[in-house]
Amino acid sequence: MSTLPSNPLWIFFTVLCTFLVAAKSSTVGVSYISRFLEIQDKERAPSSVQLTAAYGVLNRLFPSHSSSFEFKIIPKEHCGGELCFKISNHPSFSYNGYPEILISGTTGVELAAGLHWYLKYWCGAHISWMKTGGAQLASVPKAGSLPQVQHAGVEIRRPVPWSYYQNAVTSSYTFAWWDWERWEKEIDWMALQGINLPLAFTGQEAIWQKVFQKFNISTSSLDDFFGGPAFLAWSRMANLHGWGGPLPQSWLDQQLLMQKKILARMYQLGMTPVLPAFSGNVPAALKRVFPSAKITHLGNWFTVHGDPRWCCTYLLDATDPLFIEIGKAFVKQQVNEYGRSSHIYNCDTFDENTPPIDDPEYISSLGAAIFRGMQSGDSDAVWLMQGWLFSYDPFWRPPQMKALLHSVPVGKMIVLDLFAEAKPIWSSSEQFYGVPYIWCMLHNFAGNIEMYGVLDAVGSGPVEARRSENSTMVGVGMSMEGIEQNPVVYDLMSEMAFQHEIVDVKKWVDLYAKRRYGRYVQSLQDAWTILYGTLYNCTDGSQDKNRDVIVAFPDVDPYSIAIPQVTISRRYQDNRIQFLLRTVREELTDSFSKPHLWYSTSEVIEALKLFLSSGDEVPETSTYRYDLIDLTRQALAKYANQLFLKVIESYQLADLPAVAHFSQEFLGLVEDMDILLGCHDGFLLGPWLESAKRLAQDEEQERQFEWNARTQITMWFDNTQEEASLLRDYGNKYWSGLLRDYYGPRAAIYFKFLIESLEKGDGFRLQHWRREWIKLTNDWQSSRNIFPVKSTGNALNVSRWLYKKYLEDPSFHDV
Numbered sequence: 001m002s003t004l005p006s007n008p009l010w011i012f013f014t015v016l017c018t019f020l021v022a023a024k025s026s027t028v029g030v031s032y033i034s035r036f037l038e039i040q041d042k043e044r045a046p047s048s049v050q051l052t053a054a055y056g057v058l059n060r061l062f063p064s065h066s067s068s069f070e071f072k073i074i075p076k077e078h079c080g081g082e083l084c085f086k087i088s089n090h091p092s093f094s095y096n097g098y099p100e101i102l103i104s105g106t107t108g109v110e111l112a113a114g115l116h117w118y119l120k121y122w123c124g125a126h127i128s129w130m131k132t133g134g135a136q137l138a139s140v141p142k143a144g145s146l147p148q149v150q151h152a153g154v155e156i157r158r159p160v161p162w163s164y165y166q167n168a169v170t171s172s173y174t175f176a177w178w179d180w181e182r183w184e185k186e187i188d189w190m191a192l193q194g195i196n197l198p199l200a201f202t203g204q205e206a207i208w209q210k211v212f213q214k215f216n217i218s219t220s221s222l223d224d225f226f227g228g229p230a231f232l233a234w235s236r237m238a239n240l241h242g243w244g245g246p247l248p249q250s251w252l253d254q255q256l257l258m259q260k261k262i263l264a265r266m267y268q269l270g271m272t273p274v275l276p277a278f279s280g281n282v283p284a285a286l287k288r289v290f291p292s293a294k295i296t297h298l299g300n301w302f303t304v305h306g307d308p309r310w311c312c313t314y315l316l317d318a319t320d321p322l323f324i325e326i327g328k329a330f331v332k333q334q335v336n337e338y339g340r341s342s343h344i345y346n347c348d349t350f351d352e353n354t355p356p357i358d359d360p361e362y363i364s365s366l367g368a369a370i371f372r373g374m375q376s377g378d379s380d381a382v383w384l385m386q387g388w389l390f391s392y393d394p395f396w397r398p399p400q401m402k403a404l405l406h407s408v409p410v411g412k413m414i415v416l417d418l419f420a421e422a423k424p425i426w427s428s429s430e431q432f433y434g435v436p437y438i439w440c441m442l443h444n445f446a447g448n449i450e451m452y453g454v455l456d457a458v459g460s461g462p463v464e465a466r467r468s469e470n471s472t473m474v475g476v477g478m479s480m481e482g483i484e485q486n487p488v489v490y491d492l493m494s495e496m497a498f499q500h501e502i503v504d505v506k507k508w509v510d511l512y513a514k515r516r517y518g519r520y521v522q523s524l525q526d527a528w529t530i531l532y533g534t535l536y537n538c539t540d541g542s543q544d545k546n547r548d549v550i551v552a553f554p555d556v557d558p559y560s561i562a563i564p565q566v567t568i569s570r571r572y573q574d575n576r577i578q579f580l581l582r583t584v585r586e587e588l589t590d591s592f593s594k595p596h597l598w599y600s601t602s603e604v605i606e607a608l609k610l611f612l613s614s615g616d617e618v619p620e621t622s623t624y625r626y627d628l629i630d631l632t633r634q635a636l637a638k639y640a641n642q643l644f645l646k647v648i649e650s651y652q653l654a655d656l657p658a659v660a661h662f663s664q665e666f667l668g669l670v671e672d673m674d675i676l677l678g679c680h681d682g683f684l685l686g687p688w689l690e691s692a693k694r695l696a697q698d699e700e701q702e703r704q705f706e707w708n709a710r711t712q713i714t715m716w717f718d719n720t721q722e723e724a725s726l727l728r729d730y731g732n733k734y735w736s737g738l739l740r741d742y743y744g745p746r747a748a749i750y751f752k753f754l755i756e757s758l759e760k761g762d763g764f765r766l767q768h769w770r771r772e773w774i775k776l777t778n779d780w781q782s783s784r785n786i787f788p789v790k791s792t793g794n795a796l797n798v799s800r801w802l803y804k805k806y807l808e809d810p811s812f813h814d815v
């Protein structure tokens with residue numbers, strides 16, 4: 001029989017686990033929500049239901065070991081009144097056919113999290129999204145030979161009750177086209193990560209349709225209210241209306257059925273799904289039906305010319321009596337439709353919608369009315385609010401913040417400190433002025449693909465916040481805009497739901513590298529040491545919105561990009577000139593959105609060399625292939641940024657041959673990167689488009705859904721023939737098919753105009769470039785060509801080829 005491994009890192013984590021037995025939740029914030037937690041405990045699914053759901057997670061994850069584990073639901077009193085899981089050797093394992101490991105937990109989520117913890121720290125396993133490599137379970141011994149835990153067992157309690165998941169826009173950037181098979185995998189992933197407070201936004205348009213009918217709004221009047229399937233998040237937030245729509249009735253019905261399945265599974269596992277509440281966003285028709293209602297016509301939100309077909313939505317003032325009526329009807333309709341509620345509702349009335357006046361009394365009346373709308377439909381309602389508005393909108397000074405936060409009884413509002421890993425609000429707002437909050441990691445914007453993170457802040461921030469004086473923290477959370485990227489960041493962040501002490505991230509990363517690939521390989525350990533100190537150590541406080549030139553091509557006159565004349569010498573080995581070049585490029589004009597670079601590219605290329613040298617020592621696993629491709633892509637993307645600047649420099653020097661040469665090298669690199677990305681399913685365009693089409697009921701819907709899918713990742717929203725969308729490339733993706741079919745041809749148009757400008761001796765025709773680029777985009781969005789849904793090619797061979805072709809020469813490193 002196997003025993004506990006003697007590796008010092010294993011010992012470190014098992015000592016930590018043992019320590020956690022004695023730890024207890026102690027924040028002031030937890031005491032404020034104690035009654036609500038009691039209601040949750042009372043209304044949670046029966047133990048038998050949670051057990052069945054937990055076994056379902058195990059069977060889907062690891063069917064070969066389904067008989068190796070026994071699950072048991074225990075009361076919170078067995079864990080000192082806290083949520084916890086316990087791992088112990090099964091008392092009957094000495095008898096053939098009995099389970100080996102007993103996992104006890106207070107809920108189905110705790111059971112799944114305990115299973116994951118055991119697989120991580122006793123079997124060296126790793127679990128991530130399928131697109132980022134999936135589960136590495138090859139390191140788990142065969143059934144009957146699982147490692148035993150220490151005799152006394154292990155008990156791990158949550159330091160705070162909640163582990164929150166999702167952003168209001170994740171539903172569109174990632175979930176837009178999911179079927180039940182994909183949703184089931186995600187809910188399993190949530191449970192294994194210990195997530196017990198997820199947003200549940202699917203299907204709400206069908207609920208709204210029924211609610212507005214009660215207020216004499218016809219179904220046809222909602223056609224220009226709801227956005228299309230890929231843009232629902234922003235129509236829900238009153239940013240836009242109608243764009244990408246109208247929604248077919250079949251979509252509304254289909255998504256409502258999906259939501260019922262999602263909620264049923266979440267409840268079965270003991271989760272607390274967060275439902276939407278009324279924020280004041282209403283269709284234009286409501287003003288005709290209720291002409292005396294206080295309905296404001298909002299201003300333009302990123303449309304090119306304030307096009308009324310999409311912009312300037314309507315907001316019902318929370319102080320109008322109709323607001324409470326609609327809020328009550330919406331909550332009640334959800335409860336009737338779903339059969340129950342967890343009593344916690346998300347509402348973000350002021351997210352990118354600033355109140356008309358800053359009088360604290362008025363703001364307080366707004367907050368109180370919004371809450372009454374929820375409470376009138378559910379007497380136990382709790383308001384969950386994103387704290388993003390406090391980060392970006394200067395309107396929210398301390399008096400205004402306090403007015404909103406104190407408009408609701410203490411314990412009846414929970415705030416998400418949405419970007420706490422980089423710009424925490426809790427520390428500058430006296431813990432949200434006494435209101436309970438959840439420490440959240442935002443991390444990703446728009447589902448962009450970029451290797452990026454702030455691991456040290458993730459490993460320490462939640463603990464420091466919880467330990468701070470008079471802490472009102474009640475949970476940790478992941479509030480990314482898009483998922484399925486940077487698995488190391490989410491592995492650590494999800495674990496913080498159970499960590500009572502600041503994590504030694506260097507030791508944690510060492511162990512992660514071994515778990516990720518299923519074995520210890522020194523060169524991979526060394527590579528991850530570099531990655532931890534570079535890509536995953538962004539401490540400049542900047543949000544990482546990927547603006548690499550390939551995926552976010554500059555729409556500027558080439559002369560507006562500042563390139564120093566000193567680069568004429570091309571003496572790249574001269575350190576002084578390298579320094580000057582870097583300095584000037586950091587001072588580019590506002591017309592060029594400079595890509596964010598916070599690390600040494602030469603160090604990252606060294607990490608890539610280590611990855612490539614490890615290729616023959618690890619199995620060709622999906623986790624290794626994903627990371628190798630992502631790291632190669634990262635290095636090549638920064639190389640492409642440098643190539644683009646060389647094109648511009650050559651243009652400004654009127655060096656036509658150099659412009660032609662570097663342009664062709666750039667375009668060739670884009671083609672080569674497309675081949676690289678085609679070597680792993682996680683970097684393919686095809687699945688995004690095909691999943692959209694699969695949800696269609698007929699040819700017309702198929703075209704509409706595919707247009708939605710193509711538009712969100714390119715021009716995004718609203719353009720004219722000569723003016724690009726203000727949100728162009730916001731949802732950019734490094735996906736095979738997208739580079740070859742769209743990003744490459746777009747760059748080629750720009751380079752064509754550069755060359756023509758030099759050949760004719762006149763200026764760059766910026767408007768002509770825009771017209772051709774926008775036409776390319778519109779044509780691409782409406783096209784129907786098919787892209788692969790399965791990867792091809794050998795990732796290691798392709799990466800080695802591209803490294804030798806582009807990155808072996810050190811002259812570009814750190815320029």
